[in-house]
Amino acid sequence: MSGTLRLGIDIGGTKTAAALVADDGRVHVIRSAPSGRGPDGVVDVAVRLALGVCGETTAPVLSTGACMPGLVDPATGLVRHAVNLEVDRLALGAELEARLGTAVAVENDVKAAALGAWRLRGAGGSGSFDETMAYLNLGTGLASAVVRRGELVRGIDGVAGEIGHLPIGGDAACACGQLGCLETVASGSALARLWPESRRVHRDPFVAAAAGDLSAAAAVDVLCTGIGLAVQLLALASGAERVVMGGGLAGLGAPLVSGVRADLSRRALSSPLVGALDLPARVELLPADVPVAALGAAWLGKGRRHDARPAGVGADPMGMVG
Ligand SMILES: [Zn+2]
Numbered sequence: 001m002s003g004t005l006r007l008g009i010d011i012g013g014t015k016t017a018a019a020l021v022a023d024d025g026r027v028h029v030i031r032s033a034p035s036g037r038g039p040d041g042v043v044d045v046a047v048r049l050a051l052g053v054c055g056e057t058t059a060p061v062l063s064t065g066a067c068m069p070g071l072v073d074p075a076t077g078l079v080r081h082a083v084n085l086e087v088d089r090l091a092l093g094a095e096l097e098a099r100l101g102t103a104v105a106v107e108n109d110v111k112a113a114a115l116g117a118w119r120l121r122g123a124g125g126s127g128s129f130d131e132t133m134a135y136l137n138l139g140t141g142l143a144s145a146v147v148r149r150g151e152l153v154r155g156i157d158g159v160a161g162e163i164g165h166l167p168i169g170g171d172a173a174c175a176c177g178q179l180g181c182l183e184t185v186a187s188g189s190a191l192a193r194l195w196p197e198s199r200r201v202h203r204d205p206f207v208a209a210a211a212g213d214l215s216a217a218a219a220v221d222v223l224c225t226g227i228g229l230a231v232q233l234l235a236l237a238s239g240a241e242r243v244v245m246g247g248g249l250a251g252l253g254a255p256l257v258s259g260v261r262a263d264l265s266r267r268a269l270s271s272p273l274v275g276a277l278d279l280p281a282r283v284e285l286l287p288a289d290v291p292v293a294a295l296g297a298a299w300l301g302k303g304r305r306h307d308a309r310p311a312g313v314g315a316d317p318m319g320m321v322g
Helices: 038-054 092-100 109-124 188-194 205-210 214-238 248-252 254-269 272-277 292-300
Strands: 005-011 015-021 027-034 061-068 071-073 078-082 087-091 104-108 132-138 142-148 242-246 283-285
Touching: 005 038, 005 109, 005 292, 015 038, 015 292, 027 038, 027 292, 038 061, 038 087, 038 092, 061 092, 061 109, 061 292, 071 104, 078 092, 087 092, 092 104, 104 109, 104 292, 109 132, 109 142, 109 242, 109 292, 132 214, 132 248, 142 214, 188 214, 188 248, 205 214, 205 254, 214 242, 214 254, 214 272, 242 248, 242 254, 248 254, 254 272, 254 283
Parallel strands: 005 061, 061 104, 132 242, 242 283
Antiparallel strands: 005 015, 015 027, 071 078, 078 087, 132 142
């Protein structure tokens, strides 16, 4: 395979991936490894993987982008407070540029994933490059990002989209220090608390619930209700036409989409206003195996809106579930 390739590096809380990506969304090569810890460890793993994938192609690599959790300033390349990676402060852009010998664009991981999802939808024909799309990341935590006509909404310090830390009630302690955050009912960590490992026979809570596990049934009910609330919040606050769900919980697949849509339908029953939003039709799930953050990171180097529409768009490279 030859042609235009871009390098995307996704530094996640547990795993780092480097991918060479074509502008139509096809992944030429991707390699991953457990993420390093601390500033040096994080950069070392990212550089090793990046050099490895670049060594697997003779095609020119036109641009490089990287993403990671935390407060990321795309202008300076500085990352702060990536707690899970034991990084308090890291000049990620400068470090990667020095080690890789090329310009590197950086972004927060959820925002990069949103960009990747937006571009995949547009390139694949299921969405439009002109639409406003909200991305809901259902990982260990809960976060979101909005892409408006190809531009990420960042807000001061990149904090736009941190809806997981909106207190909605309840007394579950959140990692942020508040009680009853949305994240405590709509995330992987919420599921782990509501349905502890020690009680599990099946790995999948929907399978367990169908098999009569009342604890799993209660947990997925809370989870779907919490995610439904997050979808409604995003639609009302951002006006996004589509809300795309991704992250680790996306692996739960069709039952998760059905559960969230059922919750959204229940909300519509009691309110003509909510009913008019037609939320069940506006929510969809990314396939769990699409490396959407690495794709988004790769496209950071492409970046600007006027450059966001690919020259030759082929068939849908990645179908959407739902
Ligand atoms: Zn919180």
